[in-house]
Amino acid sequence: MTDYLEFTFLIFAGALSAGLLGSLSGLGGGVIIVPLLTLVFKVDIHYAIGASLIAVIATSTGAASAFVKEGYSNIRIAMFLEMATTLGAIVGAFVAKDLSPGTIAIIFGCMLIYSSFASLTEPKFPADFKVSKLAARLKMNGNYPSPDGPRPYKVYNIFGGFSLMTVAGILSGLLGIGSGAVKVLAMDKVMKIPFKVSTATSNFMIGVTAAASAGIYLHRGYIDPAISMSVMLGALAGSIIGARYMVRVRVKSLRYIFAVVIFALAAEMIYNGVTHKFG
């Protein structure tokens, strides 16, 4: 049997690798932390999700402060869509209480499979270039820096994006992940916001969305100090190292390896969920 000292150290090391993998693959640490804690360390899924939310807030806040400086994130788009994601996150956190650990594991596995495909393929959406009067009224159209000076962009299909963001919020509150993949999908593909603006804005939104469910998780006693501390510090260290030294090694073959790893984790989550291994 391991004692707290060893347990803390092992989880720290695991979260550090998850943070590294998350920033390397662009998927975020959250999708790896829950499978890591439940499958490898046999931690109850509620504790795992609580700790993962903490890691998501830490890493996205760290990254967001860098993005804001570069001027890509659009605070109006972020605030407008956060109405959807925070409400969704609160709903998701409430729903999580009534679902069995097995059911949550199965939903988590499906989300992992989606993320691993999304990281490899470009999802296609029918081009809907109806000019949105609402976007103009809400002053969402903006500029982003480019080598040739500020470049203007327009926002389309606000209602589609808003609905998809509600789904992203629910998933975040239910599974303790940032749902960055769904957020970027909503902004980049549905609302036709330029990719760099989408990713920067999404990163800013992830922390706020996770905070909306973290409060509820705290009240339920899902946020365990011993697990959360190692996960928070590990994931933060991992993402800082990843962002600082390895941004340039986003090789395609690496992404395939991650996709396979995540797919395997998904299969195991679903298998354990179906066979009631999580209780």
Add this chain to the structure above:
Amino acid sequence: MSEKKWLKWGDPDMELLISRIMRYGIVLASTIVIIGCVTFLIKYGSTQPQYSKFVGQPEQFTNVSGIISSLNSMNGRGLIEFGLLVLIAIPVLRVAFSIVSFMVEKDRTYVLITCIVFALLLFSLFGQQ
């Protein structure tokens, strides 16, 4: 800083200030968590953890006022939970600053939108005691 300068602030400067606050917030939260972690491990480092079954946290650590009042006893668990609370507060503060920023710009629509987001966050943190 002078009152005049504050009123002149547009989006970019406000954003820069916010990004700095976020960075300090992360450092502060991590420091508190690390101190709590050391305190906790000195006391419980050699005991065995039991996490395969969900039991939840002591009542005291499930609400904001309980966590803050636990700081009096300099208990490791309480310190860690307080550090985590500081971390959760960063995005909430971020939203609060945005309300001020939109007020300065006299953008009523966005003051309202941001207030809705802020209210949802406060509900999550304080709404169920």
